[in-house]
Amino acid sequence: MEPAVASSGPVVELDDAVAVLGRFPALAGVTMTVERGEIVLLRGPNGAGKTTLLRLCAGLLPLARGSGSVVGCDLRTQRDAIRSRVGLLGHSNGLYHDLTVRENVQFWGATVGASTDEIQSSLERMGLAARLADVAVGRLSAGQKRRTALACLVARRAQLWLLDEPHAGLDAAGRDELDRTLHAAVAAGATVMVASHELERAGGLATRIVDVVGGQAGVPRPDSDGGPT
């Protein structure tokens, strides 16, 4: 709706959004709003459409039907503008396995013009600054790779963080660092959407829970009214 970059309105606004994977409607009409500063937990069974919803919000997938905007940019016409403002941690980490942890974070930080200090502090925040920094990513454990991917995300300074099962593979310390990182990001003005099965962990973190089932999003707590369908 609003054409220009509006920092005041909702960060995510979807109206009956449909997204298609091949011929399959992974999202079958999602209507939801996320306000600035929220940490929204998306929960639901496998195949419910959580990942697709995050990828749609990242501007990676075209909107098949419906309308929507993310960080004030239209999902149909301004996907390029959306992408540079959001950060996505998907199933894959998006890392180069032949490069070291530091080189990966440097590369992804450099794509948005992050300074050396910012890159260093991202590494420190995820506990990667010391021993692991100069190890090739291919040699890391799954959890360490996840940390590296999170450090890349921190270095990207996104306005909207989209995290797909971020706790998976992380040890207790890593989870604590992740939670602190997300709180710090929100305190700095970012907004977070997390898809997770680990409700104990993510539920404590979230300011709101949205159920995703059958490619649709509903609101579990009957604050005002139930599902709009």
Place this chain on the structure above:
Amino acid sequence: MASSSASGSTATNSSTTGRTRGAGTGTTFTRWLGIVTIALMAAVVLFGLVLSPADVVQGESVRILYVHVGTVWVAYLAFIVTAVSSGAYLWRRTHSLTWDRIAGASAEIGVLFMAVTLLTGSLWGRLSWGTFWVWDARVTTTAFLFITYVGYLAVRGLGGSHEQRARRSAVVALLAVIEIPLVHFSVKLWRSVHQDASVAGRTTDVTLDGLMLFTLVLATVAFTLLYVWYVLHRQRVMAMEDALDDKGLDLALAERRREAQDATSTTGEVTN
């Protein structure tokens, strides 16, 4: 699938008769066009094989040219139409998928006609020059055009949304516009360096008398009409296929939504 008949709104408005086929891809215009094309084709057979004389130099083999020239003209026309439609798809703010379908339909038929061209050309070459193939710039470019558009059709078949298919294939078609002249130019330059006794030396000039020229023109017109007829139908079939995909999406959406209702009716709400 067959529940409601109001599927592709673009294709079903063939108001007139249409025999037992119901909503087909024919319109009054294309039916007349088809009849005229068939009549012209019959005339081409008559003139090409019976009424026109054999060539003084080439003998009966000149009759191949009536098909060869007709198809090569159509093949090149088809690829020009594909390129222009691809440009129109990318250029216009309207962004109509119709352009994409025309481009695709035209390329499919172009590939078919190009195959006929290469086949008839090499047969004729064998009879006239004693060889199936010459490394002439025109011949080589034609072969490359054929392969390039086979690749184009492969790109069209990659899947994805209709828009993705259209955008990707349109870009590939326009890249072919850069490629083909370069192929032509490089082969030409290459062969001009090697001035061995190739095509240039031999007398392949056909002296066409009036009736032969008439047959050639007749064949070209007939093949062109056949092309137009094919493209109109194929493009409508493609529109229907796309509409069917959309229809399938509606059904899949309904099914997906039912999934959500089933799930919410069975699970007890657990709030934090």
Place this chain on the structure above:
Amino acid sequence: MATGATSIWATARLVAAKDLRVERRSRVVVNQVLPFAALVMVLFAFALDADAVLERTAPGLVWLGTIFSLLIVVQRSFAIETADGALDALRVAGVSPPGIFLGKSIALAVQLFVLEVLLVLLAIVLYESELDAAGAVLLVTTLVPATTGLAFVGTLYGGLAAGTRGRETLLPLLLFPVVAPVLIGATRATEAALGAGGAATDEGWPWVGMLVIFAALFGVGGTLAFGPLVEE
């Protein structure tokens, strides 16, 4: 736009440096593609048994070896991006597609150049080709635009095929027809440079012009087309 708007050239440098660093660490091209290309040259010698034939066809064999290797290097270049979803990550990071295109092309060109130099040396050693000073100048001048052109089309169609079903077979179908002018032009120019088949050195220069035109057209075309091709 606003968020640290890195220019196309800065992006290109970043991506090229990243790709070359990946190669320096993994050494896939050095350890696998170069031996493959050398092996192809030896296989050509087995197939075309006579010395005279080899000496005459050496330039063509060099470029055939290059084009077969190009296929592998391009596939490797995009395997790096798709192995762990980095291509998606690049898109989400809002990295400009023209920047990615130019960066990957530069990295590809550097690797191809090394490969071609090796193949030319092999031709001189194995096929008894000869190279004089004027020929060397022509040869180097040929290598630059030919390599650039190959890198551009390789990146362009490699990006299109990346992440699609059947990319291993689609890529050669799309790529080989397009590189035909480079094969013709670079082979003729190399023939002139090596004096293969009695070609004079100055016969090569028109071909260099053609190669420059090829590289320029696909450089511009690829910069414009890469974004739409990789977009979903």
